Amino acid sequence: MPDLRFVIPKQEINCEAFAASAPDFNRRSELMNTDRGFKCRVTNIVQLTELEKLFQLRIVDAAERAIFRFKPGQFVMLELPGYGDVPISISSSSTNHEFLELCIRKAGHVTSALFTIEEGAQVAIRGPFGSSFPMDEMAGNNILLIAGGLGIAPLRAPLFWINEHRDRFLDVNLLYGAKEPSQLLFTWQFEEWEKINHTRLHTIVEHGDAGWKGKTGMITDLFNDISIDVKKSYAIVCGPPIMFKFVCGYLDKLGIPMNRMFISLERRMHCGMGKCCRCMVGSTFTCIDGPVFDYWSVMNLKEAI
Amino acid sequence: MIYKVISKKEFRAFIDALVQSNSSFAPQQVDTDQRGNPLYQFKPVQSVDEIAFDYTATTSSAKHFFLPFREELSHVTFDGESWEQQISYEADPIVLIGLRPCDISALNILDDVLLHGHFPSPYYLAKRKNTFIIGMDHLPLPDCFCKSMNHHTVTTGFNLFCADIGDHYYLSINSSKAFNFLKEFETREPLYEDNCLLTERRKLIQNSFQTEIDVTGLPSMLDIEFDSPVWEKWGEKCLNCGTCAMVCPSCYCYSLTESFDLNLKGASREKRLYSCNLVDFAVVAGGHNFRPKNGDRLKYRYYHQHRGFAENANQQICVGCNRCGRACLPGINPKAVINDLRLEKESCLTCVSSSPSKR
Numbered sequence: 001m002p003d004l005r006f007v008i009p010k011q012e013i014n015c016e017a018f019a020a021s022a023p024d025f026n027r028r029s030e031l032m033n034t035d036r037g038f039k040c041r042v043t044n045i046v047q048l049t050e051l052e053k054l055f056q057l058r059i060v061d062a063a064e065r066a067i068f069r070f071k072p073g074q075f076v077m078l079e080l081p082g083y084g085d086v087p088i089s090i091s092s093s094s095t096n097h098e099f100l101e102l103c104i105r106k107a108g109h110v111t112s113a114l115f116t117i118e119e120g121a122q123v124a125i126r127g128p129f130g131s132s133f134p135m136d137e138m139a140g141n142n143i144l145l146i147a148g149g150l151g152i153a154p155l156r157a158p159l160f161w162i163n164e165h166r167d168r169f170l171d172v173n174l175l176y177g178a179k180e181p182s183q184l185l186f187t188w189q190f191e192e193w194e195k196i197n198h199t200r201l202h203t204i205v206e207h208g209d210a211g212w213k214g215k216t217g218m219i220t221d222l223f224n225d226i227s228i229d230v231k232k233s234y235a236i237v238c239g240p241p242i243m244f245k246f247v248c249g250y251l252d253k254l255g256i257p258m259n260r261m262f263i264s265l266e267r268r269m270h271c272g273m274g275k276c277c278r279c280m281v282g283s284t285f286t287c288i289d290g291p292v293f294d295y296w297s298v299m300n301l302k303e304a305i
Numbered sequence: 306m307i308y309k310v311i312s313k314k315e316f317r318a319f320i321d322a323l324v325q326s327n328s329s330f331a332p333q334q335v336d337t338d339q340r341g342n343p344l345y346q347f348k349p350v351q352s353v354d355e356i357a358f359d360y361t362a363t364t365s366s367a368k369h370f371f372l373p374f375r376e377e378l379s380h381v382t383f384d385g386e387s388w389e390q391q392i393s394y395e396a397d398p399i400v401l402i403g404l405r406p407c408d409i410s411a412l413n414i415l416d417d418v419l420l421h422g423h424f425p426s427p428y429y430l431a432k433r434k435n436t437f438i439i440g441m442d443h444l445p446l447p448d449c450f451c452k453s454m455n456h457h458t459v460t461t462g463f464n465l466f467c468a469d470i471g472d473h474y475y476l477s478i479n480s481s482k483a484f485n486f487l488k489e490f491e492t493r494e495p496l497y498e499d500n501c502l503l504t505e506r507r508k509l510i511q512n513s514f515q516t517e518i519d520v521t522g523l524p525s526m527l528d529i530e531f532d533s534p535v536w537e538k539w540g541e542k543c544l545n546c547g548t549c550a551m552v553c554p555s556c557y558c559y560s561l562t563e564s565f566d567l568n569l570k571g572a573s574r575e576k577r578l579y580s581c582n583l584v585d586f587a588v589v590a591g592g593h594n595f596r597p598k599n600g601d602r603l604k605y606r607y608y609h610q611h612r613g614f615a616e617n618a619n620q621q622i623c624v625g626c627n628r629c630g631r632a633c634l635p636g637i638n639p640k641a642v643i644n645d646l647r648l649e650k651e652s653c654l655t656c657v658s659s660s661p662s663k664r
Contacts, residue, residue: 002326006486008398011434034424035378035392081381081388082572084563086590107590122387268589270561273424276579277558278586280605283612288423302531302608303595 034273037079037124038064043099045119048185051107052150053115054091057100057123070094071132072157073264073292077272078102079124083113087269089291090128091153093160100125103153103185129272131292133158133262138234139168144226146175146247148219148239152185154264154291155238163197172199173226177219177239181205181212202226220246230255237263248295258296265291265298306460307478309492310499316467316474319490320439321353323400327437330370331356331402332363347401356402361446366554366628367401367408368415371432374551374578378428378561382571396431404440407449407626409463410456411554412438414622418557428576437482440466442510450516450640451625457510470502518640519647520611520621526646527612531604535645540600542635547580549606549629549637555622556580581606607642 044056059065070076072094079085086108092101106115117123135158143162147155155174162169174193178184184203193199202225208216215221219239233256237247244263251261267279267286279286282302284293293301311319323329333348334357345360347367379392412433419429440463451457459466465483467474475495478484495503550556560579565572579586582602587595596602610622623639630638 003322004326005489006322006326008327008400008435008437008482010398011431012395035427036390039388039390079563079574081383081390082563082565085561085574105590111590120386124390266589267595268587270559274422275419275424275426275557276560277581277609278560278579280609282608302528303601303605 034126037077037126038068040100040123040125042117042119042121042123045117048103049183052103052105052185055102055104055114056092057102057125058098059100059125060122065097068100068128069097070128072135072161073132073154073262074128074130074157075154075272075291076100076102076125076127077129077269078104078110078114079126080110080113080117081124084110085124085126085270086110086114087129087272087287089154089157089264091156093164094157095160095164101156103150103156105150127272129287131288131290133161133236133292135161135165139165140232141169142171142173142229142233143169144173144175144228144233144235144251146219146235146237146239148177148243149179149183150185151238151240151243151264152176155236156186158236159193159199163193163199166197170232172197174199174201175204175219175222175226176201177204177206177222179206181209181214200226218246219243220250223250228254228256233260235261237261241266244298248298252295258299259294261295262292263295263298265293267291307484308495309476309478309487310470310473310495311476311487311490311492312473315491317353319487320356320402322489323437323486324350324353324356324402327398327400329400329402332360333357334360350402358403358441360403361443362405362407362449362626362628364628364632365552366411366626367404368411368554368557370399370401370436371412371415371429372557372559372578376428376576377573378576379574380571381573383569394427394431396435398435398437400437400439402439404438404463405443405626406440406459407451407456407624408554409438409440409459409466410451410624411626413459413462414555414620414624415557416462417620437480438463438465439483442466442468442506444510444513445515446627447515448627448630448638448640449514449625450518450627452511452514453516453518453520454621454623454625456624457514458507468503468506470499470506473499475499475503475506516627516640518625518643520643523621523643524612527608530646533646535642536600536604537598538600539637539642539645540598540603542637543582543599543603544635545582545584545599545602546634547583548632548634549582550580551578552628552632554626554628555624558586581609603637603642607639611643 039060040057041060043058046054048054059068070090075087075089077085078088088102091103104111106112145155162172190201194201202222204215204217204222235251248261265286269279269287270276272287274285274288284301329350330347331350332345334343335346336344338344345363350356379390381388381390419426464480466477558579559576562575563572
């Protein structure tokens with residue numbers, strides 16, 4: 001028989017109270033959606049290419065929809081119940097509070113399953129996690145957006161931001177490269193970006209086909225087309241790791257300070273909260289301190305690119 | 306902290322009362338290794354007689370009471386098109402008896418990561434709050450190097466800590482719960498002699514360490530030696546089995562796995578402890594591995610333990626228990642690796658200093 005004098009009482013962990021006890025008030029909302037996902041309805045699916053689809057999501061609960069805010073460059077953990085979760089950067093406008101757009105490439109277990117779902121399916125998102133592009137710091141400068149392949153997806157959020165606050169920025173150049181013309185994403189928006197928003201768009205492909213009238217070559221060839229005012233320029237670079245080396249190396253030689261170049265890193269992630277350590281680069285968590293780093297931090301991190 | 310002294314006989318009665326009334330875990334001998342040395346493990350106990358108080362160190366650590374190998378984080382129940390997610394942060398109270406200072410230090414380090422950092426973990430907090438920890442000091446094993454890591458003593462993170470002073474235990478009481486329990490037993494205020502005995506005991510422990518590792522400036526050394534051939538050399542031996550992380554008291558990396566229930570009416574999201582030495586630790590979708598070589602992964606483990614964590618939390622993650630060294634099949638142990646790194650550095654110095662004489 002247990003002696004009641006020596007029984008250790010059970011302590012309940014009430015999440016609400018626990019959240020309120022966190023030292024900074026803002027962290028409360030973060031805490032609320034780290035383990036529990038926001039339930040989302042898939043409202044639209046656009047097949048961009050053979051391997052990429054654009055998912056438009058809407059958070060089901062109106063109160064949760066009101067809480068959910070993100071900054072350009074942040075990502076969410078998208079969960080398909082029963083299959084797993086994947087980190088996906090948000091590629092819609094951060095001022096669009098109704099819908100969320102995620103551009104997803106079919107590459108693994110979860111994303112393959114995601115490709116089989118249809119409109120109306122319900123998925124969950126946790127987040128938003130990670131650092132963002134410092135859009136306020138960039139105001140008043142020329143912006144150079146450089147994307148390679150799927151790198152255009154995370155670049156769409158800052159691009160939307162720039163378009164919505166176009167008067168705050170000087171010249172905006174978007175350099176976009178892909179392997180083949182058929183792999184260029186968001187082509188239907190090119191005209192809008194160029195004509196309405198005065199974004200100078202430069203595209204290039206490695207291997208052109210019969211219908212391709214644009215340039216062929218590597219993305220660094222596009223630098224010949226533009227003039228860069230190194231004193232008043234910020235660069236946002238996103239693409240495969242090999243591209244960072246060439247593009248940032250070129251811009252560095254040109255004289256753009258390292259802390260004015262921002263890149264978005266890709267790593268394996270399981271939690272998004274700096275707990276599972278899967279995304280660690282040297283001493284830094286890609287999910288907390290990144291995915292957006294300035295080039296100086298990246299150069300300081302071992303094995304980053 | 307309140308200090309008391311209790312006779313060993315009375316202490317056994319106290320432990321017995323705790324064990325009888327709560328679900329308790331304490332070290333027991335479970336096996337012997339190939340050399341005949343006993344192997345210990347934390348096991349559920351029903352009476353004080355089952356506890357091996359004089360054990361050395363358990364093979365795997367006490368972290369598994371807080372970070373189980375498999376832990377369900379949430380469960381989803383499907384309902385037609387929709388689903389509902391259930392999360393529970395509950396944990397039942399347990400008593401852990403006989404934790405070593407390094408084990409408790411490791412829990413304090415885990416607290417730093419899982420409670421005090423970004424996004425505190427309620428799963429861990431529930432378990433930590435519902436655990437009653439009784440620590441005990443011990444004489445180090447020949448290969449323990451916790452003194453070098455400054456974890457051979459511990460000042461916080463336990464409910465009760467017992468130092469062996471001959472016929473008595475010198476108790477450090479760190480919680481009201483423990484204080485109230487002890488009211489039922491005969492204890493006394495420490496006398497001058499008891500304090501002397503405690504100091505002697507501490508000195509004895511301090512002087513019993515046979516293994517030391519020089520960790521001064523190790524974080525920057527790891528940075529400087531990032532491309533050292535030492536990693537390749539030790540990496541060649543590594544089997545990528547992940548045992549080191551499994552027995553480590555402060556490793557906390559994990560992976561998330563989701564699986565459908567057998568009746569297909571639900572799915573559970575499970576956290577499984579992982580190891581950075583496993584091949585697919587840093588593989589991203591599309592198949593690119595950010596750490597493709599054995600040496601890269603081994604280096605990353607040392608880098609995280611001694612450099613990365615030191616930068617983020619101002620202390621090294623390693624507590625110096627050498628469980629990884631004992632468990633490693635090909636015999637990679639932290640002392641040898643770190644010393645190798647240091648020698649590498651020293652030989653560099655000699656070649657630099659010898660070059661002028663060649664001229």
